[in-house]
Amino acid sequence: MSTLPTLVLVHGAWHGTWCWQPLVEHLPDLDVRTVALPSSGQDPAVLGGLYDDAEAVAKAIAAVGGPTVVVGHSYGGCPVTEAAAAAGDVERVIYLSALMQDAGDSVLSLVGGAYPPYWDVHEEHQGQAGHGYFEAAQASDVLYSDVEPHLAQQAAAKLGRQSLASVTQPLTQAAWRTVPSTYILCEQDLAIPLPLQEAMATRAQRTVRLRSGHSPFLSQPAELARILRHELALRPPQR
Numbered sequence: 001m002s003t004l005p006t007l008v009l010v011h012g013a014w015h016g017t018w019c020w021q022p023l024v025e026h027l028p029d030l031d032v033r034t035v036a037l038p039s040s041g042q043d044p045a046v047l048g049g050l051y052d053d054a055e056a057v058a059k060a061i062a063a064v065g066g067p068t069v070v071v072g073h074s075y076g077g078c079p080v081t082e083a084a085a086a087a088g089d090v091e092r093v094i095y096l097s098a099l100m101q102d103a104g105d106s107v108l109s110l111v112g113g114a115y116p117p118y119w120d121v122h123e124e125h126q127g128q129a130g131h132g133y134f135e136a137a138q139a140s141d142v143l144y145s146d147v148e149p150h151l152a153q154q155a156a157a158k159l160g161r162q163s164l165a166s167v168t169q170p171l172t173q174a175a176w177r178t179v180p181s182t183y184i185l186c187e188q189d190l191a192i193p194l195p196l197q198e199a200m201a202t203r204a205q206r207t208v209r210l211r212s213g214h215s216p217f218l219s220q221p222a223e224l225a226r227i228l229r230h231e232l233a234l235r236p237p238q239r
Contacts, residue, residue, distance in 0.1 A: 004232040005067035005091050006031040008060050012074025012098070013166070014040055014136045014159040023217040026225035030232070035060045037079065039166035044122070044133040049165030050106075053079035058087035067091050069232050072098045074192065074214065075166065078107060084175035093179050094231055096224075097186035097214055100200040102174050107167035110196075118142045118191070123164065133161040142190045146213035146220075155218060182206040182231050184224075189214045206231075 007030055009020045017034035024032050035057055038048030057079045061068055069092045072080035077098025084090045099107060108115075115121050115134070124132040136143060136159050144152035175181075183201035187194055191214040201207045208227055210216055216224045 004030060004229075005069045006033060006064045007228065007232060008057075008064065008068055008070045009034045010057055010070065010072045010076035010080050011035070011037060011040070012072075012076045013162040014139075015073075016040060016158065016160065018158055019155065019215070020217055022221040023224055023228075026221050027228070030229075031064075033060060033064070037076070037166075039163045041160045044161050044163070047133060047161065047163035047165070049163055050078055050082065050167075050169040050171075053166060054082035057083040061088035061090060064088055069094060069228075071096055071228065073217070074098055075107065075162075077101075078166070078171065081175050082171050082173060085173055085178050090175070090179050092231060092234065093175050093181045094228070095176075095181065095183045095200070095204065096216070097184065097189050097192050097197055099192075100176060100181075100183060100203055101171055103171050106170045109170070121164070132164045134164060134167075135159070135161055143214050144218065145190050146188060147215060147218045151218060155215075176203055180205050180234075182208060184208045184210055184227060186210055186212045186214060186216060188212060206234075 011019050017036050020034050038052040041047055068088055068090050070080050070084050070090055071094040073096040077095045077100055084093050118137050120135040120137045122132050139156040139159055140152045181204040183204035185197050212220050
């Protein structure tokens, strides 16, 4: 029985818990739990926003009932940042090429309000900003640049739609201000450029560099598992 904290994995935009399976297979002795974010799915009519995602993360952390380390990948860093400070016994937050922002920030504010070129945006104007959804264009090239081609195609086929509310709603709090944090830099990422990762990582207590594209849980699951084991073994500072 492992004495390490429970590991809670939070996926990014368009994805689901399925994306973590190769990584989970390299952590058979650990208590690993995955969170399905309401902002990602196939039916645009039922997609939630950032606050719905944060609620899902908070519930998953609370269900652990003990020491927890939370990993947020890409957009998943946003609901983790929103939820992890006030939910359960979180010893560390790990940002895996993830958005590490402050209270008042949104995903779109990070990029000056302009949609990235690999977003296929479907806005629905109903008197409410951020109403609609977006899909991933060029997913195999941008999200899975170093993933084995057949696996990249399989993953791209599973991607859902992502709500615009998830990227327009601002954070109200930032877990990294009170919870120890690690940033894993993915040096060959084509979705979140390395300079942007490095700028956000200045907020973390620790940084780790991984020579990978945007999705190392698919391209390098064994190496990512090794890094996470090391981070799990770190003892939290006395508060």
